[in-house]
Amino acid sequence: MEKDSQLSVMGGGLVGCLLSLYLARQGYSVDVYERRPDLRRAELAGGRSINLALSDRGWRALQNIGIAQDIKKVAIPMYRRVMHDLQGHLSYQPYGQEGQAIYSVSRNGLNQALLDLAEAQPNISLHFQQQVLDVEVATNKITLADVASGEQHQITPDVIFAADGAYSMVRLSLMKTDRFNYEQSYLNYGYKELTIPPGAEGAWQLEKNALHIWPRGQYMMIALPNLDGTFTCTLFFPFEGEPSFEALQTPGQVQAFFEKTFPDAAALMPDLTQEYFENPTGSLVTVKCFPWSHEGKILLVGDAAHAIVPFYGQGMNAGFEDCSVLSSLLEQHPGDWESIFKTFQEARKPNTDAIADLAVYNFIEMRDKVADPRFLLQKKIEAKITAQYPDSWLPLYSMVTFSPDLPYAEALANGRRQDEIMRHLMDHIQTEEDYSKPAVQAYLQNHLGK
Structure with a gap:
């Protein structure tokens, strides 16, 4: 034509x-x-x-x-994940190498x-x-x-x-x-958007250049920054069960649940209950x-x-x-x-x-694993492997997110191979210092060395 x-x-x-x-x-x-x-x-x-x-x-x-x-x-660059625990304590995980970011x-x-x-x-x-x-x-x-x-x-x-x-x-x-x-296929989870408004003089009330996650096992909330100083929070939550969208029926129940489960976020959300009941619940397909x-x-x-x-x-x-x-x-x-x-x-x-x-x-990882000390240790070990073997090892997230020339299917295959290596390697590692163990180094040299 x-x-x-x-x-x-x-x-x-x-x-x-x-x-x-x-x-x-x-x-x-x-x-x-x-x-x-x-x-x-x-x-x-x-x-x-x-x-x-x-x-x-x-x-x-x-x-x-x-x-x-x-x-x-x-767009706003986000250089790392910030995880919020039940007490409001924070832990951090960079998305990639120095200067690499995803954009909100x-x-x-x-x-x-x-x-x-x-x-x-x-x-x-x-x-x-x-x-x-x-x-x-x-x-x-x-x-x-x-x-x-x-x-x-x-x-x-x-x-x-x-x-x-x-x-x-x-x-x-x-x-x-x-x-x-x-x-x-649908997940048995829906999502609902909520807002953290700006603070004094339009300031962001959480770290601006980060994606915030409140991982809680079977559900989670995330927050991404906006140019106007707000954060768009998204609650990923079961449709049914306890707790769930079905279970939270009154403003009092919603307020009590958030104050218990996401206390540092709830303190920054003055319109929480109004938004919760006015904003639609979306499905995930x-x-x-x-x-x-x-x-x-x-x-x-x-x-x-x-x-x-x-x-x-x-x-x-x-x-x-x-x-x-x-x-x-x-x-x-x-x-x-x-x-x-x-x-x-x-x-x-x-x-x-x-x-x-x-x-x-990755939903399972974000929901369940990012607050797990063993998972965070494994990510630190993977960063060490990347530094030692830059031509042989790139974390799966970086392959997907920061390697646009690598097809998704190849990233998935490489990730599965790396998962098998990490499964064996982590049996020998309890602390970051264990990375230097002769057995660990010998295993890496055997699988990644040239």
């Missing part, structure tokens, strides 16, 4: 906006259809705003298109910035309050409803890019085609499916193809990586959508499956 092909991106969220920018840079005219109203309208500033962690894979996708500096204006960004703030950039492109048209009702896969005919008026209309683009999220209507239509595989494309005419990207839970901070980053991978394939196979889509899905599917599994695993 020529560059005058009609391309439609269904979904004007983070991935849809970035994808439209990539396609426009390649010379295509792009129509973006979004079910929601324009997020940049002041009266719509609220709503779902769970903070996201932007890391190297996402940054590379933004840098490739020349917009990283624009996005850094709405507001979903809405980032989406608004990307919408501004997309709107500034003459070959991108944004269409808001347009809800997909049906996709006729055989013809690419899409039936849309104008949310404001209820009127229906149809479009028939040459190529459809489905960036319409975990509950994608485009994917729903593909699920009716032959040999389309689909699975979804993993989606895996295949194929992601249909006859070179339809392609699923981002959460529509591979929704994951947020505990590795990679959902957005994986979606942004989709865009940069697609862009390179567009350059290799200009106009050959069938080859582009086939190569894309075969390359990306093993990696998105890997990060989906890692995200669930």
